[in-house]
Amino acid sequence: MSPVETTAAVELCGLTKQFGNVLANAGVNLRVEPGTIHGVIGENGAGKSTAMKMLYGIFPPDAGEIFVNGQKRVWHSPADAIAAGIGMVHQHFMLAGPYTALDNIVLGAEPVRLGVIERKKARTRLEELSRQYGLPVDLNRSVEELPVGVQQRIEILKLLYRDAKVLILDEPTAVLTPQETNILFQHLKMLRDEGKTIILITHKLREVMAFTDHVTVLRAGKVTGEMPTAQTNPQELANLMVGRKVVLTVDVPAAQPRGEAALEVTGLSLAGAAGSRHKLTDIRLSVKRGEILGIAGVEGNGQSELLQAILHPHEPRCRTSGSVTVLGVDITLWPAAKIRDLGVAVIPQDRQQEGLLLARPVSENFLLGLQRSPAFSRAGILSLGKLRAAALPAIEEYDVRPRELAIPAGKLSGGNQQKLVVAREFQRKPRLLIAAQPTRGVDVGAIEFIHNRIVLARDGGAGVLLVSFELDEILTLSDRIMVMYEGRIVAEFRRGEVSERELGLKMAGS
Amino acid sequence: MRRFLQPILAAAVGLALGLSFTWFAGENPWHVLRILGKSAFGSGYDIGMTLFYTTPLIFTGLAVAVPFQAGLFNIGAEGQLTLGALAAAAVGAVCPAVPWPVAPVMAGLAAFLAGTIWGAIPGWLRAKRGSHEVINTIMLNFIAAGIASYVTLYLLKNPDTQNPETRPVGAGYLIHQFTMSGGAPLSTALPLAIVVAGLVWILLWRTVVGFEMRAVGQNEAAARAAGIDAGRMRILAMALAGGLAGLVGVGEVLGNAGKFRLGFSPEYGFMGIAVALLGRNQPVGVVAAALLFGALHKGTADLDLETEHVTREVSLILQALIILSVSAEGLWSWMRKRAES
Secondary structure, three states, X not given: OOOOOOOOOEEEEEEEEEEOOEEEEEEEEEEEOOOOEEEEEEOOOOOHHHHHHHHOOOOOOOEEEEEEOOEEEOOOOHHHHHHOOEEEEOOOOOOOOOOEHXXXXXXXXXXXXXXXXXXXXXXXXXXXXXXXXXXXXXXXXXXXHXXXXXXXXXXXXXHHHXXXXXXXXXXXXXXXXXXXXXXXXXXXXXXXXXXXXXXXXXXXXXXXXXXXXXXXXEXXXXXXXXXXXXXXXXXXXXXXXXXXXXXXXXXXXXXOOOOOEEEEEEEEEEOOOOOOOOOEEEEEEEEEOXXXXXXXXXXXXXXXXXXXXXXXXXXXXXOOEEEEEEOOEEOOOOOHHHHHHOXXXXXXXXXXXXXXXXXXXXXXXXXXXXXXXXXXXXXXXEOHHHHHHHHHHHHHHOOOOOOOOOOEHHHOOHHHHHHHHHHHHHOOOOOEEEEEOOOOOOOHHHHHHHHHHHHHHXXXXXXXXXXXXXXXXXXXXXXXXXXXXXXXXXXXXXXXXXXXXXHHHHHOOO | OHHHHHHHHHHHHHHHHHHXXXXXXXXXXXXXXHHHHHHHHOOHHHHHHHHHXXXXXXXXXXXXXXXXXXXOOOOOHHHHHHHHHHHHHHHHHHOOOOOOOHHHHHHHHHHHHHHHXXXXXXXXXXXXXXXXXXXXXXXXXXXXXXXXXXXXXXXXXXXXXXXOEEOOOOHHHOOOEOOOOOOOOOEOHHHHHHHHHXXXXXXXXXXXXXXXXXXXXXXXXXXXXXXXXXXXXXXXXXXXXXXXXXXXXXXXXXXXXXXXXXXXXXXXXXXXXXXXXXXXXXXXXXXXXXXXXXXXXXXXXXXXXXXXXXXXXXHXXXXXXXXXXXXXXXXXXXXXXXXXX
């Protein structure tokens, strides 16, 4: 199957798109053979999504052409792309929760006779599709009752129902457990074998290596590599993504935990709304100084509630019972500021929501939370000179780009925003570090850097509570691992004692 | 640079729009503009009156701008300034024998304190009970008006007049009036207002408390996560705002009337919203915008007398158009920012 002889299912030629001063795509060429799974990989902001959104008709290219099955096409809206057989599953699903799976799938393309939806006709068709592609879905259940993996299947069926030949999946595994991920890829392989073409947007090297036939690497809006997956390896892909040599897995030396506990939580519970289950049930955990405790789990199983309860224990909406002890001091009734002053650093789960003042300059964001420290103020008056003197070397050390204190934090890229938060929090010389999703949306190169910093903090005697939805991160960093499921701790392991598979099963509640 | 130029430009556009409106009313816009200018700045007296109106607008503009920086919308400056002025007059009427300079300081503190209390109430309600400050400040405006009527008419009524006003304050309470302004009641309250604006600038941009207030206004979740007590900052911002509005009483009671007169304020509190908006919620901008609105207030007062068709209402339309074009300008830059991102 030489690519020269076949007609590409999709071909992008020299796609270019500029947003303001940012050249998001600079002459992107991409050729996707029919009946293959084609990975599009790159760091955040590399231009993967921009290219795919142009292919899907969300916005037009400034320059360049799109060919589908060898024919030049111009889209005016996604409807044109759908009509030409191109479908996209977005990272955040577009489903109406209370509606049944059936209604969600046909929504917008209902078979109608005399103004009445012909559900029977739709059902017959869907059952056929679901059999043909091996995608089991209970069509009568309302979508919100179904697990995320099944919701994703519904999104895929939605595309098949509209006769999509090319399926674009944007970071499809971000919300899935490892088991669900495996099932998804089984389905994708089956779809491919039935003649569909699949474009997989991802930043996870492992998925590309395991499940794709072909891979295209993007960096800074340009294609930096294209090859059959069989002819490459993760290290090469990572280097192409970052543009320099990266260390993929941080080697974490064994922990030397000290005797005293940095954090101790006992009997922590948070009642849900009347009638619903508890959001947190009898959480008991302890983090020693000099060790990293990883909390694994699928998003939405009580991790955010746990963090809020530890940081704002005196607020009744965060905690209904139980106690929290930090560095040997019972802080259960303390306000947040006093807790932070004990030497608690926090990398929040969502840097934009909880970590930054987006409209304010980098310098003020660096100050946030440290404004009362004697290093930056005296008698209530801020020392802007000292702030500058401390912030400049810090953003240098933590590689926040650009090296500019006056620009608003919102203008930084996601990875640089995260590095800014990390730089600030490490100024506290933490004795307890609470790191939630510390590398969410961060480039491969920056992940390495942040992981190293966390290990360094640990070796400096800090206790680290790490909450992450990324199994790799949990497995790499944690000295001990606890699994959260539906607001409970359901399992605990030591480093090296647990396989990814076993962890995944626990995360899924079995 | 554009940050400063844009509101000025917008104000000019609004003025032009308003003047073209007077053309529809049957006046020569150029003629109207000249009357406006002459009436606001034509003589020492006119300038004095313009600055006299500017003084309370600086205070109320700040009283809106400070809470705005903390993410709150203070519609209650009118009530806060009413009680501030009433408190200053009450102190002066009850203890008339206190000598200068203790007396004005005492009355000024009373004005500040009364406003502070009236501002802190909605701040506290927002922080602890979550009820919205817009609703509460509006309602407190009515309560303040009621209290002021009761105190003026029943407790401190001036026996020598039919006017609804309190007994005069003691002579030691009166502050210096500038003589160069040809009889306009321009007093040292104006320099006080400018100094206070400077202090507010220092508070907002150079102190820990100001930084924490602004952090709450920018992103409450992030501020809370950083250990800032958002509720306390809200109460503080509203209390301070109330105090600032209360200081209107210094100019009115100690620098002008020597007593509290019911209805003395031509809604300085609500004009303060426009002043803060035009001044971008920055102290320097507030002072400049207060000057503009002071001049407009003085200028349009004479339009009614000196032209045939431009009545008081038309001059209100003129002010409204300036406010609209300024806020539309804000809308415009917001839309451009959105288009960029």
